Amino acid sequence: MVGRYLARGGVALVAVAMLAACGGGGGGGDDGGGGSTDKDAFSGRGPVTYATGKDTSGNQQNQVDAWNKSHPDEKVRIVELPESADAQRQQMVQNAQTKSKEYGILSLDVVWTAEFAANRWVLPIPKDEVDTEAFLKPTITSATYRGNMYAVPNFSDGALLYYRSDLLKKAKVAEPPKTWDEMKAACDKVLALPEGKGMSCYAGQFDKYEGLTCNFSEAINSAGGAVLDDSGKPDVNTPEAKAGLDFLVNGIKSKEFPKASVTYQEEPSRRAFQSGDLVFMRNWPYANALMNKESASKVKGGKFAMAPIPGQDGPGVSTLGGHNLAVSAFAENKATALDFITFLTSEERQRANLVATSQAPTRSGLYDDPALVKKFPHLPTLKESIETAKPRPQAVKYGDVTVALQEAAYGAMNGEKTSDQALKDLQAELEKLITE
Amino acid sequence: MAVAAGAVRKAGKRPKNREEGAGRLAAILVSPTMAVLGLVVLYPIISALYTSLYREGEGLDAQGFVIEGDQFVGLGNYAAMFAGAGADRFVNALYNTTFFTVTTVLFETFIGVAMALVMHRAFRGRGILRASILVPWAIPTAVSALLWKWIFQPDGAANALLRTEILWTTEGWQAKVAIILADTWKTAPFIGLLVLAGLQTIPGEVYEAAKVDGASGWTQLFRITLPLAKPALLVAVLFRLLDSLRMFDLPYVLIGPRKDSVEVLSMLAFDEANQTRYGPAAAYATILFLYVAVIAFLFVRLLGADVIGAAKSQRKKTPRAKAPTATTATGGAAS
Numbered sequence: 001m002v003g004r005y006l007a008r009g010g011v012a013l014v015a016v017a018m019l020a021a022c023g024g025g026g027g028g029g030d031d032g033g034g035g036s037t038d039k040d041a042f043s044g045r046g047p048v049t050y051a052t053g054k055d056t057s058g059n060q061q062n063q064v065d066a067w068n069k070s071h072p073d074e075k076v077r078i079v080e081l082p083e084s085a086d087a088q089r090q091q092m093v094q095n096a097q098t099k100s101k102e103y104g105i106l107s108l109d110v111v112w113t114a115e116f117a118a119n120r121w122v123l124p125i126p127k128d129e130v131d132t133e134a135f136l137k138p139t140i141t142s143a144t145y146r147g148n149m150y151a152v153p154n155f156s157d158g159a160l161l162y163y164r165s166d167l168l169k170k171a172k173v174a175e176p177p178k179t180w181d182e183m184k185a186a187c188d189k190v191l192a193l194p195e196g197k198g199m200s201c202y203a204g205q206f207d208k209y210e211g212l213t214c215n216f217s218e219a220i221n222s223a224g225g226a227v228l229d230d231s232g233k234p235d236v237n238t239p240e241a242k243a244g245l246d247f248l249v250n251g252i253k254s255k256e257f258p259k260a261s262v263t264y265q266e267e268p269s270r271r272a273f274q275s276g277d278l279v280f281m282r283n284w285p286y287a288n289a290l291m292n293k294e295s296a297s298k299v300k301g302g303k304f305a306m307a308p309i310p311g312q313d314g315p316g317v318s319t320l321g322g323h324n325l326a327v328s329a330f331a332e333n334k335a336t337a338l339d340f341i342t343f344l345t346s347e348e349r350q351r352a353n354l355v356a357t358s359q360a361p362t363r364s365g366l367y368d369d370p371a372l373v374k375k376f377p378h379l380p381t382l383k384e385s386i387e388t389a390k391p392r393p394q395a396v397k398y399g400d401v402t403v404a405l406q407e408a409a410y411g412a413m414n415g416e417k418t419s420d421q422a423l424k425d426l427q428a429e430l431e432k433l434i435t436e
Numbered sequence: 437m438a439v440a441a442g443a444v445r446k447a448g449k450r451p452k453n454r455e456e457g458a459g460r461l462a463a464i465l466v467s468p469t470m471a472v473l474g475l476v477v478l479y480p481i482i483s484a485l486y487t488s489l490y491r492e493g494e495g496l497d498a499q500g501f502v503i504e505g506d507q508f509v510g511l512g513n514y515a516a517m518f519a520g521a522g523a524d525r526f527v528n529a530l531y532n533t534t535f536f537t538v539t540t541v542l543f544e545t546f547i548g549v550a551m552a553l554v555m556h557r558a559f560r561g562r563g564i565l566r567a568s569i570l571v572p573w574a575i576p577t578a579v580s581a582l583l584w585k586w587i588f589q590p591d592g593a594a595n596a597l598l599r600t601e602i603l604w605t606t607e608g609w610q611a612k613v614a615i616i617l618a619d620t621w622k623t624a625p626f627i628g629l630l631v632l633a634g635l636q637t638i639p640g641e642v643y644e645a646a647k648v649d650g651a652s653g654w655t656q657l658f659r660i661t662l663p664l665a666k667p668a669l670l671v672a673v674l675f676r677l678l679d680s681l682r683m684f685d686l687p688y689v690l691i692g693p694r695k696d697s698v699e700v701l702s703m704l705a706f707d708e709a710n711q712t713r714y715g716p717a718a719a720y721a722t723i724l725f726l727y728v729a730v731i732a733f734l735f736v737r738l739l740g741a742d743v744i745g746a747a748k749s750q751r752k753k754t755p756r757a758k759a760p761t762a763t764t765a766t767g768g769a770a771s
Binding site for chain 2: 086090093097117118119120145146207208209259260262263268396397399400403406407410414416
């Protein structure tokens with residue numbers, strides 16, 4: 001009798017059980033390709049797939065078409081993954097665990113390199129294949145795990161400080177702030193203006209998600225601290241890290257940051273800035289185009305400008321974003337895959353992509369091209385932001401590391417913990433996650 | 437099957453052999469169904485149980501590569517859940533799961549019954565009302581969660597209406613309230629509809645007789661309507677119980693992952709699986725499965741909800757006018 005009840009009720013629960021059941025058979029296996037960086041691993045020519053997130057720029061297909069035109073026997077097909085980074089990673093991980101041939105080239109977020117490399121899901125890139133000197137240095141670092149390159153930087157991303165140039169001018173602030181104190185002083189002047197009534201000073205992305213990890217590690221780095229020290233050990237229980245966290249915590253406490261900012265992800269913070277609620281905002285370069293385009297934007301038409309983000313005693317240190325291209329260890333036609341990667345990351349293709357989408361390229365030469373700078377005046381600022389940027393911790397268990405960072409920052413910003421306690425707990429947590 | 441056996445017995449000739457033959461035929465006819473059930477019900481459960489006894493390799497070798505291969509840990513994943521570093525998180529999730537289930541099902545039952553009573557009355561535009569009350573139920577949960585996310589954002593409708601600035605989607609009681617509100621909005625119509633089906637099987641004469649006897653409206657409600665609609669109501673509540681114990685997409689989309697105030701057991705399982713720790717994820721899912729099974733069993737035993745049409749077979753022995761709606765409702769809800 002019990003069995004029958006359970007069986008009937010069970011139908012509804014299968015979904016839950018399946019959740020855990022799928023992918024359970026992973027592990028085991030002895031695929032080659034780890035460690036050595038020789039070219040033998042890359043064999044086979046023919047059609048290959050390119051797994052990448054949903055193409056919001058609409059330019060990916062053009063890039064692939066350019067390749068397919070000159071390589072009719074080695075056509076590349078785009079496999080479009082979901083828009084959210086988490087869902088992309090999940091599908092790629094599942095693909096790797098079932099050793100599926102479905103994905104050939106993987107577009108990896110810069111923070112996934114360690115996980116994919118350590119699990120041997122992607123192949124190391126042969127050293128002579130890529131001229132690393134031509135790329136911005138942090139982007140190469142982001143594609144490297146324990147001295148070997150596992151991917152080629154495709155596009156990059158760095159934080160920018162968006163500011164209301166119209167109001168700063170009115171308040172007689174000559175140039176954008178370079179330090180947090182300067183920013184605060186500039187804010188005080190702007191908020192004293194009649195136009196500044198009801199505005200808040202600054203906001204970033206402070207909801208409990210990946211964006212907070214970026215903002216938090218940015219604050220630590222901008223105060224002269226580091227999440228991991230040079231030898232890769234956690235180092236957050238320091239006065240510098242405390243100064244960084246306090247910048248966030250005190251901003252909330254003193255109401256310089258709007259109360260609602262602890263719910264902000266990229267888009268809500270952009271909306272707040274473009275509807276005139278903020279004097280300063282930290283965001284990625286993508287916001288620029290939208291705030292100049294959208295009809296709801298009250299800041300378009302030259303009312304805002306961009307600068308490097310400020311720091312404790314001087315310019316701040318951005319968190320590095322972007323995507324790198326890697327070859328799946330289980331792909332067929334790996335030689336073609338590698339060739340396609342070098343093609344897509346070539347100067348010519350990156351230039352085409354920059355012009356079409358204004359996505360940040362990874363080749364430093366493009367940032368100095370006068371024609372491009374004329375078209376995109378923020379390129380020098382962006383280059384500075386990316387060149388000084390620091391990657392988020394390179395950890396095999398990045399998923400746990402980022403959660404630990406979010407936990408610490410969110411707890412402190414919401415007043416559940418003091419900054420000291422939060423950093424002490426974080427240090428202990430990171431030591432558990434990273435020294436293993 | 438029972439009918440066939442009865443007919444055989446009436447015929448009287450060599451009953452044993454023919455009964456055996458009928459039994460064999462029945463077994464053959466039913467076996468494809470059982471095989472499918474075994475595949476889709478039993479296999480995932482057993483597979484989850486099996487997976488929950490293992491842990492994925494997590495250590496790194498000298499070159500920095502993950503040491504491959506699963507490791508048998510026995511009940512280690514379960515032990516870690518109750519006593520290990522993650523115990524607080526598990527207990528919190530268990531509490532949240534229970535809290536949301538109790539509160540939402542309570543609210544939904546009251547509101548759902550009220551809705552059913554209103555819909556049962558004859559008035560103009562009843563069809564439109566019935567259709568419109570179904571709209572929340574028809575919207576996919578993830579979509580309605582997004583809808584409520586907009587309502588609950590700092591400059592959203594909820595704060596405009598209340599003239600406050602409550603940060604609904606941060607940690608705290610307000611996040612719980614947001615979940616309860618959104619869930620009740622979405623699923624009270626479900627209970628309303630099932631109860632309505634029950635109400636419609638109550639013959640009008642019963643009320644006429646009550647009127648003749650001079651029973652008041654309240655007396656009719658508590659003495660006639662609710663008792664007669666009880667089988668349908670119990671089925672509805674049971675389904676809601678099972679559903680809200682498995683709640684996932686509403687808190688995940690509306691409030692967000694890793695927020696302690698609203699983290700429920702299924703989110704925990706999802707999160708572990710997402711970190712490619714399938715062993716612990718399976719253990720969480722198994723615990724949730726057992727929890728749901730126990731609640732369902734207790735509910736059926738204590739309150740006698742007629743989920744699986746037991747009344748039908750009972751009716752054979754003691755002819756009782758138990759509402760046939762229960763089974764139809766089950767069929768409807770399962771789709």
